[in-house]
Amino acid sequence: MALVEAIGVRKSFGHTEVLKGIDLEVERGEVVCLLGPSGAGKSTFLRCVNHLETIDAGRIWVDGVPVGFRAAGGKLYELRERDAAHQRRDVGMVFQRFNLFPHRTALENIMEGPVQVLGRGRAEVRAEALALLERVGLAEKASAYPGQLSGGQQQRVAIARALAMKPKLMLFDEPTSALDPELVGEVLDVMTSLARDGMTMIVVTHEIGFARSVADRVVFLVDGAVVESGTPSDVLDNPQQPRTQQFLAKVL
Amino acid sequence: MASDTAVNDVREELVVVPLRHPWRWFSGALILLVIAGLGWSMSEAQIQWEHVPGFFTHPVMLEGLLNTIVLALAAQGGAIVLGVVVALMRLSANPVARWFAVGYIWLFRGLPVLLQILIWFNLALVFQEISIPMLFSVPTNVVMTAFVAALLGLGLNESAYMAEIVRAGLSSVDEGQTEAAKSIGMTPLTTLRRVVLPQAMRVIIPPTGNNFINMIKGTSMASVIAFLELIHAANNISSRNLEIMETLFAAAAWYLVMVSVASIGQHYLERAYGPR
Numbered sequence: 001m002a003l004v005e006a007i008g009v010r011k012s013f014g015h016t017e018v019l020k021g022i023d024l025e026v027e028r029g030e031v032v033c034l035l036g037p038s039g040a041g042k043s044t045f046l047r048c049v050n051h052l053e054t055i056d057a058g059r060i061w062v063d064g065v066p067v068g069f070r071a072a073g074g075k076l077y078e079l080r081e082r083d084a085a086h087q088r089r090d091v092g093m094v095f096q097r098f099n100l101f102p103h104r105t106a107l108e109n110i111m112e113g114p115v116q117v118l119g120r121g122r123a124e125v126r127a128e129a130l131a132l133l134e135r136v137g138l139a140e141k142a143s144a145y146p147g148q149l150s151g152g153q154q155q156r157v158a159i160a161r162a163l164a165m166k167p168k169l170m171l172f173d174e175p176t177s178a179l180d181p182e183l184v185g186e187v188l189d190v191m192t193s194l195a196r197d198g199m200t201m202i203v204v205t206h207e208i209g210f211a212r213s214v215a216d217r218v219v220f221l222v223d224g225a226v227v228e229s230g231t232p233s234d235v236l237d238n239p240q241q242p243r244t245q246q247f248l249a250k251v252l
Numbered sequence: 253m254a255s256d257t258a259v260n261d262v263r264e265e266l267v268v269v270p271l272r273h274p275w276r277w278f279s280g281a282l283i284l285l286v287i288a289g290l291g292w293s294m295s296e297a298q299i300q301w302e303h304v305p306g307f308f309t310h311p312v313m314l315e316g317l318l319n320t321i322v323l324a325l326a327a328q329g330g331a332i333v334l335g336v337v338v339a340l341m342r343l344s345a346n347p348v349a350r351w352f353a354v355g356y357i358w359l360f361r362g363l364p365v366l367l368q369i370l371i372w373f374n375l376a377l378v379f380q381e382i383s384i385p386m387l388f389s390v391p392t393n394v395v396m397t398a399f400v401a402a403l404l405g406l407g408l409n410e411s412a413y414m415a416e417i418v419r420a421g422l423s424s425v426d427e428g429q430t431e432a433a434k435s436i437g438m439t440p441l442t443t444l445r446r447v448v449l450p451q452a453m454r455v456i457i458p459p460t461g462n463n464f465i466n467m468i469k470g471t472s473m474a475s476v477i478a479f480l481e482l483i484h485a486a487n488n489i490s491s492r493n494l495e496i497m498e499t500l501f502a503a504a505a506w507y508l509v510m511v512s513v514a515s516i517g518q519h520y521l522e523r524a525y526g527p528r
Binding site: 050052081082085086088089091092093095097099100101102103112113116117118158161162164165 | 433
């Protein structure tokens with residue numbers, strides 16, 4: 001069974017339908033890149049997978065559990081926010097604007113989830129958090145506050161913060177879009193090594209190069225619907241749909 | 253070269269004259285003169301200055317001081333707790349809670365504190381007893397002491413202001429912070445406690461410090477219902493010896509001491525929650 005299964009996902013904001021029936025499966029260990037013009041609903045779909053947005057129709061399962069609902073007696077019960085929070089423990093998310101906690105150091109940001117949410121011991125969590133900082137190349141920045149770090153460094157800490165929860169799935173919402181061009185590489189390197197280690201990832205990105213070299217599958221969204229989907233070489237080098245061709249002609 | 257030499261000559265010959273500020277000297281002197289004049293009038297005033305320290309440490313004055321401190325702290329503490337609750341109601345998804353919060357703020361912020369204190373103090377005139385049916389019942393005039401009436405009047409008024417301060421603080425925290433907290437599995441309560449409130453404090457503390465200083469001085473209104481705070485204490489002392497100004501000055505000194513201590517405390521609180 002796929003780790004993520006989305007069937008007929010619909011979402012409207014007011015009278016605007018942003019997602020018009022998205023079907024998507026992501027296998028364990030698979031890296032899927034969502035591409036498409038802005039306003040296509042890529043980020044909204046990603047936020048639905050984590051139940052930061054509530055879907056209007058359709059279903060999303062993560063690891064066999066319906067996101068935002070509890071299945072019992074042939075019915076789906078909408079979850080209270082407390083229980084939805086419990087589901088999110090298994091899904092890490094990295095935001096465009098990093099969203100580190102500015103009043104805590106890099107190390108404290110990473111420790112916050114395991115200590116406050118999972119209730120684990122500080123000493124043990126601290127050792128793991130230091131190892132994670134090492135992994136994203138920021139061992140010497142443990143006691144720095146987010147305001148003292150560059151955008152690229154902040155985003156790497158944010159990735160470490162998400163990894164500290166030992167998630168089954170990582171969601172990346174345009175992780176390099178808010179970065180200065182020379183800082184994009186360091187974040188993509190961390191994401192590439194994460195993909196090599198077998199992490200299941202859904203990545204909304206405009207970095208075609210990253211999609212080409214790291215993604216197992218590329219999904220192209222336009223106006224809230226999947227237009228084309230396949231391996232990077234199929235979709236990026238040999239697009240079948242005119243809408244995909246137009247988009248790629250502009251960004252490549 | 254000739255031109256270089258000329259420039260060098262010019263540099264050596266010219267003396268730099270700093271800009272003079274004669275008006276600064278003049279206005280500074282004027283201010284000192286005014287202060288000296290005021291000081292002289294004070295020394296000429298018909299006040300027994302040497303009596304003031306005695307009134308400052310008079311047992312009745314100290315009792316008034318203690319009552320003032322207890323009332324201010326209790327009213328402000330209660331107002332902060334109530335203010336957080338009302339602010340959360342104001343931001344709640346429940347429309348009834350939102351309306352209630354709006355009405356609460358409208359009512360308790362809209363009436364003069366003095367009026368509110370008088371209404372609470374005279375509650376026994378219209379309600380013989382305070383009761384929740386089948387749970388308890390007490391005579392109003394037993395419960396509604398001067399302290400309780402002052403506490404309710406000052407505290408409820410302040411809670412309406414605190415609700416607005418806390419709401420502004422909570423709203424100032426970026427939505428992305430809540431989403432990041434959610435994304436690592438935090439429950440709403442943990443998110444509020446660990447992520448939103450600590451950041452909101454930066455916005456909440458300065459106006460709260462100002463309000464607390466107002467609260468310290470506002471306790472003086474409890475003197476109209478004969479609560480023994482500083483002003484009532486000063487009046488009690490002077491009604492016996494008629495040294496009205498001397499006792500009032502002693503009370504004034506205590507207010508300045510309390511406000512100074514509160515200001516210092518506010519400074520350290522702001523530093524503790526300040527930007528990193």
